[in-house]
Amino acid sequence: MPNHVPHIIEVAIPLHLDRTFHYRVPREMEGQALAGRRAFVPFGRRRLTGYILGNVTAPPPHELKEIFEVLDPEPLWTDSELEFFRWVASYYLHPLGEVLKTALPAGINIQDRKGSGQDDPTVSGGKTIKTEIVYRAAAPCEPAPHLGAKAADILGVIREAGDIPAAELRRRFGTCSPQLKRLAELGLVTGETREVYRNPFGDDAVKRDTPRVLSRHQQAALDALCAALDRHAFAPFLLHGVTGSGKTEVYLQAIAQALGQDKNALVLVPEISLTPQLVQRFRARFGHGIAILHSGLSDGERYDEWRRIRRGQARIVIGARSAIFAPLAGIGIIIVDEEHEASFKQADGLRYNARDLALVRGRMERAVVLLGSATPLVTSRYAAEHGKLALLTLPERVEQRPMPTVELAPMKGVATAISPLLVPALEATLAAGEQAIIFLNRRGFATYLVCAECGAPLACPNCSVSLTYHRQRGQSVCHYCDYAIPAPGICPACGCQELKELGAGTERLEHDLRELVPQARILRMDSDTTGGKGSHGRLLARMSDGSADILVGTQMIAKGHDFPGVTLVGVVNAEASLAMPDFRAAERTFQLLSQVIGRAGRGDAPGRVVVQAQSSDHYAIQNAVRHDSDAFYRQELEFRREVGYPPFSFLACLGFSGTAERPVEEHAGTVARLLTQLKREKGLRVEILGPAPAPLYRLRGRFRRQILLKSPTRNDLRRLIAAWQQNRPAASTIREYVDIDPVDMM
DNA sequence: AGCACGCCGACT
């Protein structure tokens, strides 16, 4: 035996471990153990799937184990994709192995298996490849020998079709395997197994359409995008276009341009708006070659879409946040639609923001990145004003459609949940055979209950937030932890049986509307009424087929779906979201209000909106009502500048919260270590905020792994910045996740 | 994350 240099590889393990591991590669696998493939490896006394990162030249000074097997015949990722994943792992302080696992479709992910057997046959690559048997006529002209009538019919069909899947034959003839077996024996047909993709679209065909004529502003935006595509360099854009201004048409034509350059397109959409409507428009324009990735797919469908993309059989990928990890090569353009949506953030495991990662991947791929929204993130507007994003605006609706008219209904001193202004508007809408939606971002019947005797509020014993009375369920429920008591409950302080029902939720609105407009057919849509699978779609269908007049709901009606028959929108308690404990509360309020207002009106008739508010003084409400987003962003930026928020890319907020057994102070060591790490590795400026305001979070055991998400409030930020400026750490807790706009790191 | 090792309370 000649002396032989051992082949050593670096492997990322999908566990919470901050380093990679090295393995020896047996001689017979040397050609296969390449970067981007998975390897089945021994790990402790377990056996699991790791991801090969590459070769190692200098062997580490300790004993190495050998890999069992290379699981993939082809690399799962290219080198540049691996580079992207490394960036992600380092930016989000997350183990690379876990990042890679997240990037993979479920179904081929987990191969963990313990035990002794080397003879475990299930250990191999993805096991979910679907196949079908296809029959083909072997000798088309040969006259058939005497056959049964059914066999002869089957043969006829096969000969006519050329080749035909077994499933199709079974659909036409019922059971036909005996006949097929006979035909095959006679050498008249052959059957072969081939791989098929599960098709998430089903079989419905789509009518093709053609590019529409663009408005002046659309054309200007498209020209800028095409010019950037021609340069083949990273070019980030913000497309700020009012509702109905035709952003999608700009996307479609920009994608067409990219495809024409032989490049591919990645389209990220918030989960909720991954409605058939948008996908249909893409299919109508581009036909085949579209892959979709979202949580509604089965593991098999997801896996198949992933393989189609990897093999270059899809030119356009449309998906929710995880699609940012799609194995799409040659990306020319990445579009993030509704870029302000919070659903681009993954809130557990690898806490990424797909909107941010779009910019990072786009930079690595030298692609055009287009962030589109009617109400962009304040950070995006800020970046645009500082030249880090090129700003494209669509200030007008297509075809000169007017914006809805908006009235404010002051609720000060009004005892009812529904304003007296809204009722006649509803009646008029119904009389005209049109529909209305009423929006209130709180579910339940009464949002808090207080004792009629002593005034004590009914609160959750775990979370110390007030319980919401759900009349239908007959319970008072905590919306944080689902703690529930029989409704409405008795006063915990004095035992009094009478509780005052304060604060209306959607259930209460529905109840009141049935009395106020008895002739209306009313639907309610919130997470209480959309529990079952498909109930969401059923409710929407009843609106679109006209079998309901009024839809009452929470923010799930504000997003995603179009309601073509809706001419009236009522917004109840518009300022509620301003009180949210989050420094982005004003931004959120403006976004949500603008979105709901945009729901009103249809092609022929301008919409009408009634906005109910205790006080409409706040610029978030006023500017949403006036459709003046420029004014909103100007004022919000001004406000943030005044309070001295570091320009939007400040830092990571880390949050810890304590338990009775382990108070927060005991975590100081861990907090300090993490902060030091962040400072050193990321060059970030980090401070610690005070304790989390509500004991919403329970930590057990190893707090290190249970890092919590909590948005800093405006007050938190003020304290943070004061501490920062005086170069002093503030007290004890908090972690948020890294919420830095990568545009600012570029 | 698992999984083992390890050292203190109530039990077939």
Add this chain to the structure above:
DNA sequence: GTCGGCGTGCTC
């Protein structure tokens, strides 16, 4: 005398 609680530490 053991079973089992979870604290600590390790995994090429």
